[in-house]
Every structure is written in structure tokens, then in C-alpha cells.
Amino acid sequence: MEGMESVExxxxxxxxxxxxxxxxxxxxAMREKVNLPLMVTGRFRTRAAMDYAIESGAADxxxxxxxxxxxxxxxxxxxxxxxxxPRKEEDLALIPSSLGFLKxxxxxxxxxxxxxxxxxxxxxxxxxxxxxxxxxxxxxAALREVEGTHKRLLAARARSRC
Ligand SMILES: Cc1cc2nc3c(=O)[nH]c(=O)nc-3n(C[C@H](O)[C@H](O)[C@H](O)COP(=O)(O)O)c2cc1C
Numbered sequence: 447m448e449g450m451e452s453v454e455x456x457x458x459x460x461x462x463x464x465x466x467x468x469x470x471x472x473x474x475a476m477r478e479k480v481n482l483p484l485m486v487t488g489r490f491r492t493r494a495a496m497d498y499a500i501e502s503g504a505a506d507x508x509x510x511x512x513x514x515x516x517x518x519x520x521x522x523x524x525x526x527x528x529x530x531x532p533r534k535e536e537d538l539a540l541i542p543s544s545l546g547f548l549k550x551x552x553x554x555x556x557x558x559x560x561x562x563x564x565x566x567x568x569x570x571x572x573x574x575x576x577x578x579x580x581x582x583x584x585x586x587a588a589l590r591e592v593e594g595t596h597k598r599l600l601a602a603r604a605r606s607r608c
Pocket of ligand 1: 488489509510511515567570
């Protein structure tokens with residue numbers, strides 16, 4: 447389950463690791479089995495890696511998820527010469543590294559993982575509300591906002607069933 451399970455190390459060739467996007471080799475293998483357009487998503491950040499995935503035939507379409515939650519014109523910037531999208535996910539943590547030992551507790555580790563994911567949800571909420579992202583939002587504030595929204599939605603759903 448997202449946020450609860452440890453991130454499984456991908457068994458990828460070093461060439462894939464160098465290309466950064468961990469599903470490229472998987473997509474190449476899929477090509478041999480299916481005759482469908484393939485979209486590949488997962489950690490594409492550099493234009494070079496995206497070009498490689500398309501030019502090698504691994505993918506027909508590139509998916510970009512987290513960066514587009516806060517750099518909404520990312521694809522346009524890449525087409526205009528930007529070489530790399532930012533990697534905000536590497537800076538997002540609820541539990542500071544000095545207290546990293548707390549993540550030995552499965553529950554706290556899960557909360558930490560969810561909070562980092564919720565930061566991206568909160569960017570989408572902000573876009574919906576104001577038309578702008580909120581990159582200065584703290585991970586803690588994002589956790590509170592998304593948890594609060596989930597609670598309100600669940601309560602509204604329960605009321606509508608009464
Ligand atoms: C806001 C948000 C919502 C997502 N929702 C889903 C989902 O409903 N189903 C799913 O399989 N993946 C979902 N993902 C995962 C993405 O599709 C993608 O696989 C993952 O974020 C890795 O790509 P990235 O490195 O470009 O972010 C979501 C990601 C984000 C940031």
C-alpha cells in the first residue's frame with residue numbers, strides 16, 4: 447500500500463539507472479509481448495532520459511506526475527530548452543533527518559511517506575482554489591490540509607447516505 451510499504455528496489459540494468467526512469471527496461475520487455483501504444487511514467491526528470499525513452503522505442507508517451515503538480519508548464523519549458531525538471535520530492539520530509547531513527551516505527555514511516563505525497567496533492571488543491579501552486583507550503587501544512595479534506599469528504603459522503 448502506498449506510503450505503508452517500503453519502496454521496493456527496482457531490479458534494473460545499470461543502463462536504466464543511468465537513464466533515471468526505472469520502467470524503461472520494463473517497457474522495452476513489454477514491447478515484445480504486446481502490440482499497444484505504451485506510456486511510461488516514473489521519475490522522468492531530464493529531457494535526455496525522456497528523449498531516450500522515445501527514441502529507443504521503449505515508450506510512445508512519457509508520463510510526468512509529481513513535477514507537474516507545481517511546475518505546470520514543465521513540458522513547455524522542456525520543449526523550450528530546459529534540460530531538467532526540479533526534484534522537489536528529494537527535499538520533502540515530515541521527519542527531519544536528525545530524527546530519522548523515528549522512521550524505524552512503521553506508523554511514523556508511513557505518516558512521513560504520506561505527508562510527502564500529500565504535498566503534491568496540496569499543490570493541486572491550491573491550483574484548483576487559486577489557479578496558482580504554493581511551493582512554499584510545508585510538508586506538515588500539506589498533511590493537515592489533505593487529511594482535513596479527506597475527513598470532510600468522508601463526512602459529506604456519510605451524510606448523503608443518511
Ligand atoms: C497527485 C498524484 C496522484 C497520483 N495518483 C495516482 C493514481 O491514482 N494511480 C496510480 O497508479 N498512480 C498515481 N500516482 C503516481 C504517478 O502516476 C506516478 O507513477 C508516480 O508519481 C511516479 O512518477 P513521477 O516520478 O513522474 O512522479 C499519482 C501521483 C501523484 C503525484
